[in-house]
Amino acid sequence: MKVIEGGITAPKGFFANGIAAGIKKRKKDLALLVSAVPAQVAGAFTTNKVKAAPVLWDRRLVDSARPMAAIVVNSGNANACTGAQGLADAKEMASWTASLISDAAKPVLEHPYPVAPEQVLVCSTGVIGVPLPMDIVKKGISACASGLSSSFEAAVAAAEAICTTDTFRKEIAVEIEIAGSPVRIAGMAKGSGMIHPNMATMLSFITTDADVAAADLQGLLGTTIIDTYNMISVDGDTSTNDTVLTLANGCSGVSVRPGTDGWEAFSEAFLYVHAFLAKAIVRDGEGAGKFIEVTVEGAKTVEDARTLARSVVSSSLVKTAFFGADANWGRILCAMGYSGADFDPAGTELSFSSDKGSIIVVDKGEPVAFDEQLAKKILSEKEVTVHALLRDGTAEATAWGCDLSYEYVRINGDYRS
């Protein structure tokens, strides 16, 4: 597997664009992703009981397992808590996009095909409780469709248009070889930090030109999110709009099926792309100054390992300690203790590491004397790893998080308007 320069359009047969439609004041706020041929789809959605209208729309489409033609995304408005009007607006975004792909986008598609509204996925992110300005949205979709391209620039524009408080765009493209042929997987995402003015969302879109059956893709996505998006924490709040969508259009001509030679390589690259985006989201967490990786080894079960790692990156006390570059092992042990996971504290070793070195602070559940100066140096780095070594078994897991800073309080304490 090699990482290549490129974005969401790096796999064959994908076109994208991103523009400033006017939903936000000045920034790009509308993105379109279109596949040259109907693509197999897999999706994962927020578990929040309060689901935004586009989530309800997409869920139905993904469940239908019908091949998809496009994804339309707006930022600046989440279309959440908008009732029946919101559902109608989400459907209207899909219908409008479908008609454009069937008509206006024809010059882009080599072999235009009729697109039904039920083949267009919709995502929204931004302020909640405010109806979408549908005139602006529809004009924006039209303008966006007329500029669809498979260029890197088009991918960049799309990756920028889905952002809200993100401070950098998140994109990745990789290439693998299966039976001598190149297969590409690419993705773009936006951050999960809940944001001013109301709340934000984690959105992640992955494209591949592999030929994968929808059921296989959904199965793979299901296991992949467990070790990626479900292992990151910015502030513990799950939004009304969180969505991960994957499209596989088969344009590489390479078929990938479980049990065949290529499946393992494909799965690995697929995991890499999702993990890269998940970590990028954490790196760009609101007010985050530090990237924290927590690895738990020697746990009884992988579920225990995941629960322990997640509990540590989610603790407000651990996060503020990292903000202060404080080797506060007590808070880490404490967060493991209340996680609900089964482990033996008396068998626990804890260490911190970064580019400046590595230091053991707890052994067999009790503190060991350590060089405070060195600890401070290690923890003052931008990327820090916490390593918890248990003696309960052989399972392991990794979680990623960020520190809790004054800046987080400032961003989120600000008034909405």
Place this chain on the structure above:
Amino acid sequence: MKVIEGGITAPKGFFANGIAAGIKKRKKDLALLVSAVPAQVAGAFTTNKVKAAPVLWDRRLVDSARPMAAIVVNSGNANACTGAQGLADAKEMASWTASLISDAAKPVLEHPYPVAPEQVLVCSTGVIGVPLPMDIVKKGISACASGLSSSFEAAVAAAEAICTTDTFRKEIAVEIEIAGSPVRIAGMAKGSGMIHPNMATMLSFITTDADVAAADLQGLLGTTIIDTYNMISVDGDTSTNDTVLTLANGCSGVSVRPGTDGWEAFSEAFLYVHAFLAKAIVRDGEGAGKFIEVTVEGAKTVEDARTLARSVVSSSLVKTAFFGADANWGRILCAMGYSGADFDPAGTELSFSSDKGSIIVVDKGEPVAFDEQLAKKILSEKEVTVHALLRDGTAEATAWGCDLSYEYVRINGDYRS
């Protein structure tokens, strides 16, 4: 029921004291509570897998259901993650106290009685991973025992000595009449905000001169903590030392049994005392500028109501919004949505209220236009109530929390030493 002036010694037959033993630099750090006669005991302890030595000691004593003579508490050192030495030190604190009550404290007790180490409960709070300075602790216990008194001043001294980063002492005393005779319940507590230098603890001690059987007391405490300590959140972290202890010495001569006339009055007063202390802990949460009460009504089950209310007061996003006096109903609805509780968002009404008025911001799950100026005024008060009215049933619950401020980050981001 009437609230009376007084502290932990207000009920008959309780003696207390608090002194500066030298565990902390200058402040009071050692408290003693002694009962004139062996008292029935009930206790509740942290569910953290990492339990401090005194928690392990106390748990055994409470399980034995043997009548207790005293509680000794030190602040400044949690005696947690201290291994076998920690367990030996906790026991030594109990033994030392037991011998003093049998000897030195004789002048205080009208009818001195022999006290076994297994009749002395021990609590510690403060820095973790550091062995107790046992010479200082023992000298302190001796000094403390020699000044035991049933005066209000002695109760105040004890309430001060158990504090760590608390900015005010927490105490309450109430009196009820059962069959014409006065019965008193009193308590003192210390805050739950996790603290510099390492982590802190929620400690709560309740005394009553009612004659209650240990099993009845334990049953009552079990239901009481569900609606009090389990419904407060400062930062979501559960400490290694959290402890609630209740002593009933029967010195009022009034027997209280379930099913009798006095039980309901007693239970109500008991709940009032615990709820008062739980709320005081939240009011004094680290860096807290606002006290937030969240009431959920019309839930399907009381468990759903509790889960929903707790999820709202625990959300970092909701807490920062309150810090900013922001009527951010979206974050509240979102926190209810990911709580895991069963409810219908489309049937939800949300309102904010304080001394400045009341305002409905969401009806049937959708935003309603409201006066932003008035909302800002309401939310700028020190005490704010969020009221969620569901249409799923008749169950209700209340949770209490505080805002998340720059000050919280400052206190907890500071270096340990």
